[in-house]
Amino acid sequence: MKLVVLGLTLSSSWGNGHATTFRALLRAFAQRGHEVLFLERDKPWYAAHRDMPAPDFCRLELYGEPAGLRRWQDEIAAADAVMVGSYVPDGVTVGRMAQRMAEGVCAFYDIDTPVTLAKLEKGDEEYLSPALIPGYDLYCSFTGGPTLELLMRRYGSPMARALYCSVDAAAYQPVETGRRWDLSYLGTYSPDRQPVLERLLLEPARRAPQLRFAVAGPQYPAEIDWPANVERLEHVPPSEHPAFYSASRYTLNVTRADMVRAGFSPSVRLFEAAACGAPVISDRWNGIEDVLEPGSEILLADGAEDVLRVLLNPDEAARDRQAGAARRKILAAHTAEHRAAQLEAMLRAARRDKTTRPQAQERESA
Template sequence: MKIAFYGSSLLSSYWNGAATYYRGMLSELAKRGYDVTFYEPDAFDRQSHRDIEPPEWAKVVVYPATESAVRKVMDCAAEADVVVKASGVGVFDDVLLEGVMALARPHAVKIFWDVDAPATLADLRADPGLLMHRILPQLDLVLTYGGGPPVIAAYEGFGARICRPIYNALDPSTHHPAAPQARFEGDLNFLANRLPDRETRVERFFLEPAARLPERRFLIGGSGWDDKAMPPNVRRIGHVGTADHNAFNASPLAVLNVARDSMADVGFSPATRVFEAAGAGACLITDAWDGVELFLNPDEEVLVARDGQDVAEHLAGLTPERARVIGEAARQRILSEHTYARRAAEVDALLRRESAAGRERSLA
């Protein structure tokens, strides 16, 4: 089956946290025989920050960030068996959503794939005139990369026929144990771009522990932190490309995950960083959110913190030996239950079921 996938970027993770997710999911679907074309706009300076070249497992079409170019690539939806519009493309999102779904063949599987369900659902609640209200009942599937029961109920309440979470996962071929590097050494490393709906939690779970433990070394990677006031024991290193994530995760005593406000509120939304860190065998400290135990067992495979004091206490009591045990336990759990190969099997089953149903409807 041919998949036409309209998303933010497959080639660049620059200000694009969904890149790892897209790569893991689509590469595994390609292994299952899907012919994938990914359409991404030349926007937000991502093409000058590529961290992969077009892969063998997908054709990538980069188009100018203009309405005429968007309308041109929309026409390709008519050639696909599966049409996917992802959230957060950032360029003419409504034009793309309405256009590709209208142009999809009658029997094609039509999907909205939401990589930020809390934000989309907040918009749906706030604006009854939003285009998505009209489009949702026309779709075969809404897939999300997190959210669990609350997101399923909300989407189906807004008219989605079927909503299924397809969680983040691990691609062990790209994220795995690596040799430590001096440039990434520290006691606690944190990697995330600066975003308004995460900053308060970063202050609470990262900067506060750094202030509490002035003798410890803290390292923050990601864009946007240059002008943020931080304790003197915090070192900034800016954007970290995906090729360096393994070393970033393998070098410190522990790695921190901090969810955005909306993701923490809805729960069941592990970030890609959780799986990347576990894949590298890192000892992960995460802020608390509902559903964490579905992915990693607290105190055995992950350390869970309710606030900055918890982070500081976890770090103060953590030995290198215990960190290694927790990190290896997390790696084994993720390898056995939470890989993109397993996620792709879920998606494959859904696509084949919906494709068969679509063919039956077209013959009726």
């Protein structure tokens, strides 16, 4: 099939998790024999940090203002499916245009579902409005569980399905490297994640100055008081993620507050770290057991004491068993190939469903 994606970014992994998610998914989708066109808003902060300006698995085109999308109107109309992503600049306008232009399935891929719903509850329509949701034939959600029923019952989505993030298993593998840190964290600064990072990494670092820690990612405020044994890395490009994780005895997964409340929202970093053989310590949220089994495949922590109990445990064999079990689980169920097959099945189901219901009344005509 021909798929057109209007997403936040494919070209730059700077300060976002969307690029690596799209790269893994669309590469695997193309390998299934499909054709992909990705349309990305040309933004200066991504233009300055493009680490994939010319992907080899799809066609990437840049546009300026939403009106510039008319250049690809014929391709959008001819596509079997069109998919708009979350956090697309002027996303409501872009969504309206996509729904008007698309003659095939029109889908929304929300890599931020709990954040999206929290915004809608407050009347914030930064990239999606309640009126647009019924006009998307398929709502692919980063979050599973009860949220899917909420999208269909309250917001009128005709078909809401979980499409978790995944990992490119060919790119994310263990790397032979020396252990540099006892605990690492990779993620862009977020105010609602910072208290958890403080509790599960910075406080353990203060209490155990003999251990080594790392926090990698941009946009952290200058006033943060970093302990001396915490190494700061401003940006680690995706090509260096495997080496980063492999240099860590353990790595930390921290979940945004809205996603903790919704549950069933595994981050792409969790899949990537486990695929690289780094055992994961995570904060606690409903549905995590659907991805990795607490205790044997992932360790859950509520405070600094829990983290230090793990880091100060000399049983490296137990660490290796956890890492191996998690890697096997991820490779068996959560690779990009698994997600691409799921997406293909969802799009085909949405196309069948689309033919059985009237569209003119469901799509926003504005």
